[in-house]
Amino acid sequence: MGLRIALLQMDIVFGNPSENYKNVENHFETLPTNEIDIVVLPELWTTGYDLTRLDEIADKDGTESVEFISSLAKKYHVSIVAGSIAKKHSDATVTNTLLIVNRQGELIKEYSKAHLFRLMDEEKHLIEGNSNGIFELEEHRSAGVICYDIRFPEWIRTHMLDDTKILYVVAEWPKPRIDHWRALLVSRAIENQCFVVACNRVGSDPNNQFGGHSIIIGPWGEVIAEADEVETVLFGEIDVDQVDKVRSTIPIFSDRRPEIYKL
Numbered sequence: 244m245g246l247r248i249a250l251l252q253m254d255i256v257f258g259n260p261s262e263n264y265k266n267v268e269n270h271f272e273t274l275p276t277n278e279i280d281i282v283v284l285p286e287l288w289t290t291g292y293d294l295t296r297l298d299e300i301a302d303k304d305g306t307e308s309v310e311f312i313s314s315l316a317k318k319y320h321v322s323i324v325a326g327s328i329a330k331k332h333s334d335a336t337v338t339n340t341l342l343i344v345n346r347q348g349e350l351i352k353e354y355s356k357a358h359l360f361r362l363m364d365e366e367k368h369l370i371e372g373n374s375n376g377i378f379e380l381e382e383h384r385s386a387g388v389i390c391y392d393i394r395f396p397e398w399i400r401t402h403m404l405d406d407t408k409i410l411y412v413v414a415e416w417p418k419p420r421i422d423h424w425r426a427l428l429v430s431r432a433i434e435n436q437c438f439v440v441a442c443n444r445v446g447s448d449p450n451n452q453f454g455g456h457s458i459i460i461g462p463w464g465e466v467i468a469e470a471d472e473v474e475t476v477l478f479g480e481i482d483v484d485q486v487d488k489v490r491s492t493i494p495i496f497s498d499r500r501p502e503i504y505k506l
């Protein structure tokens with residue numbers, strides 16, 4: 244059996260964490276969780292892009308969100324790539340931080356968005372992370388990045404040089420650039436010969452309308468499942484062994500010539 248994944252392509256209530264916790268809980272109640280290994284949530288799913296109120300609504304140390312996600316993981320016995328949250332640190336800075344929780348409810352990884360997106364004012368309210376998003380989940384070497392990060396192929400390659408097989412992407416990607424979203428994700432899958440599992444939100448906030456099109460792409464660039472623009476759960480099953488087959492057919496990792504590249 245492959246790895247069975249469900250992406251919660253949800254709407255997000257602007258600046259209202261308790262409503263968003265409720266929404267996620269409702270989704271979980273309707274999921275066929277005995278047929279799912281991993282559930283994926285979008286970017287900033289607790290607050291949305293209500294960045295000017297982060298002082299009030301960001302999650303202090305991420306404690307509330309981690310407890311919430313951890314209890315869902317244990318209750319439903321699934322791993323959760325828990326999108327990202329606005330995490331407030333003890334020095335009052337805030338990061339856009341991805342949380343990964345396993346079936347036992349243990350927080351196994353946090354990754355903070357490395358590239359802040361100026362078009363949505365992130366650099367005015369957030370600080371960037373400086374560490375990679377590599378982790379082991381359901382026995383597969385995986386990586387997680389956040390939205391704008393996918394425009395930096397060198398950053399994704401940095402993760403893939405570690406024999407990583409699955410790239411998770413969580414996003415709030417606006418509708419006007421949804422063709423970029425799709426093209427970038429397919430490119431990242433083909434050039435790294437990996438699975439891409441990408442969860443975007445739908446709906447709108449005061450500044451943007453978001454484009455959905457959550458997608459699962461295989462290591463040959465083939466689309467395994469894709470959503471449209473409405474709130475939905477996208478299901479897909481992936482056979483992670485395919486990555487090694489593609490990588491041995493066209494061995495780009497051993498054919499690389501890093502000594503002639505400018506980074």
Ligand SMILES: NC(=O)CCC(=O)C(=O)O
Nearest residue numbers: 360390391415416417420
């Ligand atoms: N939330 C984001 O990082 C949005 C990135 C985006 O829209 C882009 O075009 O890049």
